[in-house]
Each structure stands twice: as structure tokens, then as C-alpha cells.
Amino acid sequence: MSFVGQPIHALHEAIRNKKVSARELTNAFLKQIDAVEGKIHAFNTITSEEALKQADGVDAAIAKGNTIGPLAGIPIAIKDNLCTRGIATTCSSKILQGFIPPYDATVVSRLRDAGAIFLGKTNMDEFAMGSSTENSAFEKTRNPWDLSRIPGGSSGGSAAAVAASEAVMALGSDTGGSIRQPAGLCGIVGIKPTYGRVSRYGLIAYASSLDQIGPLTQDVTDAAIVMNVIGGHDPRDTTSANRPMPDFTQNLSNGIAGLRIGVPKEYFVGGLDTEVSSAITEAINTFEKLGAKPVEVSLPHSEYAIATYYIVATAEASSNLARFDGVRFGYRTEAASDLKEMYQKSRAEGFGPEVKRRIMLGTYVLSSGYYDAYYKKAQQVRTLIKNDFDSAFSEVDVVISPTSPTPAFKIGEKMSDPIQMYLSDIFTISANLAGIPAISIPCGFSGEGLPIGLQISAKPFDEETLLRVAFAFEEATDFHKRKPNLA
Ligand code: GLN
Numbered sequence: 001m002s003f004v005g006q007p008i009h010a011l012h013e014a015i016r017n018k019k020v021s022a023r024e025l026t027n028a029f030l031k032q033i034d035a036v037e038g039k040i041h042a043f044n045t046i047t048s049e050e051a052l053k054q055a056d057g058v059d060a061a062i063a064k065g066n067t068i069g070p071l072a073g074i075p076i077a078i079k080d081n082l083c084t085r086g087i088a089t090t091c092s093s094k095i096l097q098g099f100i101p102p103y104d105a106t107v108v109s110r111l112r113d114a115g116a117i118f119l120g121k122t123n124m125d126e127f128a129m130g131s132s133t134e135n136s137a138f139e140k141t142r143n144p145w146d147l148s149r150i151p152g153g154s155s156g157g158s159a160a161a162v163a164a165s166e167a168v169m170a171l172g173s174d175t176g177g178s179i180r181q182p183a184g185l186c187g188i189v190g191i192k193p194t195y196g197r198v199s200r201y202g203l204i205a206y207a208s209s210l211d212q213i214g215p216l217t218q219d220v221t222d223a224a225i226v227m228n229v230i231g232g233h234d235p236r237d238t239t240s241a242n243r244p245m246p247d248f249t250q251n252l253s254n255g256i257a258g259l260r261i262g263v264p265k266e267y268f269v270g271g272l273d274t275e276v277s278s279a280i281t282e283a284i285n286t287f288e289k290l291g292a293k294p295v296e297v298s299l300p301h302s303e304y305a306i307a308t309y310y311i312v313a314t315a316e317a318s319s320n321l322a323r324f325d326g327v328r329f330g331y332r333t334e335a336a337s338d339l340k341e342m343y344q345k346s347r348a349e350g351f352g353p354e355v356k357r358r359i360m361l362g363t364y365v366l367s368s369g370y371y372d373a374y375y376k377k378a379q380q381v382r383t384l385i386k387n388d389f390d391s392a393f394s395e396v397d398v399v400i401s402p403t404s405p406t407p408a409f410k411i412g413e414k415m416s417d418p419i420q421m422y423l424s425d426i427f428t429i430s431a432n433l434a435g436i437p438a439i440s441i442p443c444g445f446s447g448e449g450l451p452i453g454l455q456i457s458a459k460p461f462d463e464e465t466l467l468r469v470a471f472a473f474e475e476a477t478d479f480h481k482r483k484p485n486l487a
Pocket of ligand 1: 173
């Protein structure tokens with residue numbers, strides 16, 4: 001049996017029963033990376049040596065008969081905006097050139113403690129700003145289902161790595177859809193947890209009130225396993241919620257009979273790709289067959305979500321990115337005659353065009369005279385969007401939608417038109433503004449063989465219901481079992 005391409009839960013059994021050692025498994029994944037990475041370009045850094053060292057540690061623990069963690073010996077990848085002790089962390093930006101964090105993000109140290117093997121850091125849109133991974137200062141990551149297409153973004157490297165079986169699982173971050181959209185476009189599972197569920201300590205901030213970290217996995221069970229490891233209170237993140245952490249794997253198979261599935265009427269009007277739309281209709285039928293009841297709900301303010309997001313997110317980004325000044329981190333210009341010029345040139349040379357665009361937008365909406373008209377107004381609309389979800393969730397258990405309005409688009413297709421690029425997040429952004437958990441799972445394929453994602457969202461801190469509904473759907477379908485052909 002080939003171990004490459006198996007989910008965490010299968011590999012955990014194989015490791016525990018000594019069918020494969022952590023070293024053998026790690027080598028098998030390094031070999032797979034060798035074979036396909038030249039086509040996919042999912043990684044910024046590959047840490048083979050570190051991975052094999054970690055694997056030997058796991059094998060030694062198993063030989064001694066020690067109890068092993070839930071991810072012991074599982075080779076995984078980490079988005080390159082999560083700090084990893086001793087391993088370059090770039091945010092796919094030139095401005096972080098040479099930055100080697102002296103500490104691990106909380107999620108990274110939790111993965112370490114659970115025995116995971118780190119294969120490397122994955123490519124992304126620079127500072128997580130984008131929907132295609134084309135804004136990386138480095139490579140363009142390819143969609144494993146069609147190498148001429150984007151993998152989605154900003155966690156495109158993480159999604160492509162998992163879809164191409166270069167890693168069993170990868171961490172991503174999601175500010176407006178960056179876990180769910182690439183998961184959807186690459187035919188895998190991606191969950192954005194409730195704001196506060198997973199510690200953001202050590203995540204290089206983009207928009208702090210929206211950012212959440214989550215896993216990209218091959219199936220829903222794996223998502224639950226990783227949530228168990230990375231979730232839970234962390235005193236190092238003041239926005240981390242001090243709430244009980246259920247075992248997310250416990251109730252996955254409890255079924256969804258009688259559950260109410262909200263279908264927002266605003267989401268199924270004009271502009272939706274016909275293949276996406278019919279995959280979602282099919283999904284609604286599947287839920288009905290499983291005993292759940294579709295209920296029409298209304299999210300009247302969703303039409304303002306993108307505008308609101310691009311004010312709030314850019315405002316926060318302009319402030320968060322002020323720290324990259326050529327003094328403390330990474331890149332510094334060679335050509336400055338005084339301090340002010342050093343700041344200006346380091347930032348001008350270090351940041352790419354999309355990041356600059358966002359810093360300028362954010363600075364503008366926060367400037368005196370415009371603050372009330374833009375930033376304050378956006379915060380007020382954000383509350384209305386949150387209220388829409390609160391009232392929907394008083395009638396239904398989950399809300400569904402497509403993850404993205406279309407399957408993966410071609411590399412280069414939207415690069416000259418930022419607004420078109422922003423519109424690809426139309427269904428994912430509201431969950432970040434409202435702080436609620438949402439997942440993307442595979443729900444079909446287009447005529448051209450491109451994956452289509454179904455988004456499910458739930459009440460704050462109700463990841464359990466979210467995962468249960470996703471699991472029931474997955475059990476009733478086989479989309480998650482298909483793999484791209486990379487031969
Ligand atoms: N595509 C959105 C943006 O560009 C969301 C990115 C994200 O979730 N990090 O901001």
C-alpha cells in the first residue's frame with residue numbers, strides 16, 4: 001500500500017501498528033515532493049533535514065513504547081506567515097528576506113508537541129493579500145488539477161501541497177477566505193475556525209480582527225483531528241477565547257437528521273457559474289436525503305461584505321505593516337543617504353504592488369476627515385452583517401453556499417483587474433466579518449474536471465455541528481477521494 005495520499009487517521013494507525021516508521025513515511029513524502037514540486041511550486045522552503053530529525057525522534061519514542069501524539073510521524077506543511085523557530089519565515093515577501101524567527105507560533109509548537117513532522121513552508125500571496133497566490137514575490141503555485149490554473153489564495157501553497165500529496169495536511173490562515181477558497185479550488189477540506197478558537201500568537205498579522213489559522217486536509221475527520229491539536233486557549237493571544245474545547249472527532253458520525261440547513265436567498269442570484277450552482281443544488285438534495293431540512297434564510301447586508309472587508313482589512317493592514325521599516329526585520333535598502341530615505345526605499349523596494357495598494361487604501365480610510373466616512377461606517381456595517389447571521393442562526397443550524405463563484409481560473413486571468421480578484425471572495429468574506437466558523441468541502445467537479453467547493457458556516461464556537469454536517473455530506477459522497485493525476 002502506498003502511504004502517500006492517505007489521510008492522517010489512516011497513517012496514524014499505520015504508525016501505531018508499526019506498519020511504517022516515521023522516517024520511512026517522511027522519506028516517502030520527500031520523494032513525492034521531489035517528483036512533483038517542479039510542476040506545483042507549493043513550497044518556499046523545504047526542511048528535509050529537520051523533518052528527518054523529527055521523524056527519528058518519533059521513531060525513538062515508539063521504540064521505547066512511549067505513548068505518541070495524535071500527529072506523531074505525520075508529515076505536514078506550514079504556511080509561510082507562521083513563525084517557525086530557526087526556519088525562514090517570509091510571508092512570500094521580499095521585505096522579510098533573511099528573517100528567521102527565534103520562536104514558534106503557538107499552533108506550530110502545538111503541532112510539534114503532537115509529533116508532527118515539518119516538511120517546509122508553503123507559498124502564499126504576499127502577506128496573505130490575494131486570492132490566487134500570484135502575489136507571491138517568489139514562485140507561482142499551480143493548481144494540481146490543471147497546471148495552467150491558480151490554486152486559489154492566499155494559502156495556495158498549502159492547498160496545492162495537500163492536493164498534490166506533497167504533505168498530509170497543511171496549516172493556512174484565513175482573513176477573508178484564504179483557507180476555504182484554495183481548499184475549494186483544489187478539491188480538499190479547509191476550515192476557518194471561530195475567531196478566538198485558535199491562537200494567533202506567532203501568525204504574522206494581516207488584519208488582526210479577521211485573521212484565523214486553520215488546517216487544510218484531505219477529509220473532515222483529519223480537520224477535526226488537527227482542530228483538537230491547535231485549538232484552545234492561549235494566554236499569549238489576548239483575543240484567544242477561554243472556552244471548553246470539545247473533542248471534535250467525537251460526534252462526527254452522529255448524523256444530521258432533523259437539522260436545519262439555511263440557504264441564503266441572496267447567494268443564488270445572477271453571476272453564479274452554472275456548474276457551481278448545480279453542484280450546490282445537488283448538495284442540497286444530498287442533505288435532504290440525509291434527513292436535514294433546507295430552509296431559506298436572508299442575509300440582507302451581504303451585498304456590502306466586500307466593500308466593508310476592503311476597508312476594515314486594509315485599515316488594519318496599514319497599521320500592522322508599519323513595523324516593516326528596514327530597521328527591525330528583513331530587507332534594508334542599499335541606497336539610502338539618510339534615515340527617512342532608508343525607510344522609504346526599504347518599503348518601496350521590499351513590498352510588492354498589491355501590498356502597497358492595500359497600505360495606501362488603509363492609510364486613506366483611517367486618515368482624518370475620511371475616518372468617519374469609511375472606517376467607522378465599515379465597522380457599523382460589519383455589525384449589521386454579524387446581526388444578519390445571528391438572526392439566520394436563530395432559525396437554522398448551519399448556512400450553506402458555494403465557496404467560490406467559479407472553479408479555479410487561469411494564471412494571469414485576473415491579475416490586471418484587482419476588483420475582479422476581490423470578487424472571488426464574495427462568499428467567504430462574511431464569515432470573517434462576523435467571526436463565525438466556516439468550512440469548505442468538495443462537492444463536485446466541473447465539466448473540465450476542476451473541483452467545486454461547498455461552504456458550510458455555523459454559530460460562533462459551534463465547530464462541532466459544522467464538522468458533523470460536513471462529515472455527513474462527505475460520507476454520502478466520494479468527491480474527497482478523487483486525486484489529481486500528476487503523472
Ligand atoms: N483574498 C482576500 C484578500 O485578498 C482574503 C485573503 C485572506 O483570507 N488572507 O484579502
